[in-house]
Amino acid sequence: MNLHVEPLNRAAFAPFGDVIEADPAQASFAINGGTSQRFHDLAHLDPGDGRLIMSIFRAQPRQLPLAITMLERHPQGSQAFMPLGGALFLVVVAPPGDRIEPAAIRAFLAHGRQGVNFAPGVWHHPLLALHGESDFLVIDRDDPNDNCDERRLERPLWLHLDVSQVGAAA
Amino acid sequence: MNLHVEPLNRAAFAPFGDVIEADPAQASFAINGGTSQRFHDLAHLDPGDGRLIMSIFRAQPRQLPLAITMLERHPQGSQAFMPLGGALFLVVVAPPGDRIEPAAIRAFLAHGRQGVNFAPGVWHHPLLALHGESDFLVIDRDDPNDNCDERRLERPLWLHLDVSQVGAAA
Numbered sequence: 001m002n003l004h005v006e007p008l009n010r011a012a013f014a015p016f017g018d019v020i021e022a023d024p025a026q027a028s029f030a031i032n033g034g035t036s037q038r039f040h041d042l043a044h045l046d047p048g049d050g051r052l053i054m055s056i057f058r059a060q061p062r063q064l065p066l067a068i069t070m071l072e073r074h075p076q077g078s079q080a081f082m083p084l085g086g087a088l089f090l091v092v093v094a095p096p097g098d099r100i101e102p103a104a105i106r107a108f109l110a111h112g113r114q115g116v117n118f119a120p121g122v123w124h125h126p127l128l129a130l131h132g133e134s135d136f137l138v139i140d141r142d143d144p145n146d147n148c149d150e151r152r153l154e155r156p157l158w159l160h161l162d163v164s165q166v167g168a169a170a
Numbered sequence: 171m172n173l174h175v176e177p178l179n180r181a182a183f184a185p186f187g188d189v190i191e192a193d194p195a196q197a198s199f200a201i202n203g204g205t206s207q208r209f210h211d212l213a214h215l216d217p218g219d220g221r222l223i224m225s226i227f228r229a230q231p232r233q234l235p236l237a238i239t240m241l242e243r244h245p246q247g248s249q250a251f252m253p254l255g256g257a258l259f260l261v262v263v264a265p266p267g268d269r270i271e272p273a274a275i276r277a278f279l280a281h282g283r284q285g286v287n288f289a290p291g292v293w294h295h296p297l298l299a300l301h302g303e304s305d306f307l308v309i310d311r312d313d314p315n316d317n318c319d320e321r322r323l324e325r326p327l328w329l330h331l332d333v334s335q336v337g338a339a340a
Contacts, residue, residue, distance in 0.1 A: 082254065
């Protein structure tokens with residue numbers, strides 16, 4: 001079965017967390033004597049009972065089509081990813097809960113000036129960079145060891161992208 | 171008086187906070203089945219008695235030479251800046267304390283794959299982007315209103331950059 005890839009936007013992604021982007025349609029305000037515009041408080045960072053840490057993930061690109069065979073979740077905290085070099089990436093998610101419904105799994109294409117913040121417990125695929133080695137700033141909860149469940153899917157789902165989708169995102 | 175601009179590195183910046191970068195000389199570990207390398211816990215994010223939030227600052231470029239006439243500090247929490255498009259930026263800092271010693275003010279050039287995290291109370295100049303409109307991911311404490319002191323310098327300090335410094339950083 002194939003996963004349909006949707007463009008990433010705030011409304012579509014709301015069940016899974018936040019889209020992190022400087023969206024001129026949202027409220028922002030001038031700071032620093034007018035030399036900067038602040039797009040304020042863009043994600044619900046949730047440390048749970050831990051503390052928030054900042055890391056960089058350096059991701060190798062995946063080859064498409066890609067078989068999605070597993071998802072993971074972090075029940076004890078949120079996890080945010082922001083690309084540092086404007087790279088496109090794919091986000092595969094499913095709603096929180098003990099059972100993953102295959103029909104509820106969704107895929108989004110982030111256009112490079114967007115990040116995502118997964119709400120606690122949201123199922124998601126590990127980082128899916130597409131073009132070259134890509135760095136992402138990651139804000140999540142320390143310690144990851146007691147905060148990661150992995151779940152194998154009963155049947156793989158296939159991720160494709162066609163050229164028009166990449167062109168629309170870039 | 172002119173400020174000497176130093177290259178940004180962990181050791182030189184230690185009195186003021188953290189340099190945020192994927193430094194191969196530092197420890198990192200493979201994750202996600204070997205598809206990503208995690209450079210772990212790169213900054214001391216300190217929410218004080220508040221909570222950490224994530225924002226984007228869209229900065230207009232400054233013209234050099236630039237007169238540094240004031241610094242600010244956030245006594246109640248740390249503040250991290252990470253460039254999202256690889257842009258060079260300048261960082262001007264002074265040690266915490268009620269008095270700013272002009273001789274203790276230092277300037278650093280971040281090379282575009284580096285961010286900084288100011289420790290609570292560290293004096294710093296508002297964001298100094300150099301080339302075009304530049305977006306930065308910012309992690310700091312909500313609410314900023316009770317957490318910002320500004321201090322005018324007795325005499326301006328001048329920031330210059332010569333071509334060799336920019337070339338070495340880029």
